[in-house]
Amino acid sequence: MVGTVTSQGGALGSAGDSDGWVEELFYSFFKSLVGKDVVVELKNDLSICGTLHSVDQYLNIKLTDISVTDPEKYPHMLSVKNCFIRGSVVRYVQLPADEVDTQLLQDAARKEALQQKQ
Known part of the structure; x- marks a missing residue:
């Protein structure tokens, strides 16, 4: 099973938004996954x-160490080994289910929401 994180419509919030805590939560979450294998689906x-x-x-x-899921459709990507992806073009990020501690993520979301209400 694979977990999926979505970013519909671009960024998940900004520093000036009341939902900025959501962006901070995802930032912290993704930082904890550095070194793990992921699949990033772009809006194109x-x-x-x-x-x-x-x-x-x-x-x-x-x-790093990238490959595309459809090399016949994107042959120009075969020689690329590393890439930078702008956050606003990401549709989904697929993660290994065993790498996601859903209980910890839910607890962090609750704590952030409570802090924002205060």
Whole structure:
């Protein structure tokens, strides 16, 4: 089973938004997955498999040792080994289910929501 994180419509919030805590939560979550294998699906339907090298506060992603899921459709990507993906072009990030501690993630979301209400 694979967990999926979605980012519909671009960024998940910004520093000025009341939902900025959501962005912070995802940032912290993705930082904990550095070094793990993920699949990033872009809004142009390109899916890239690779090892998560880094993520920044804008949810931009750097992948290493990449491959594309459909090399016949994207042959120009065969020679690419590393890539930088702008956060606003990400549709989904697929994660190994055993790498996601859903209880910890839910607890963190609750804590962040309570802090925002105060």
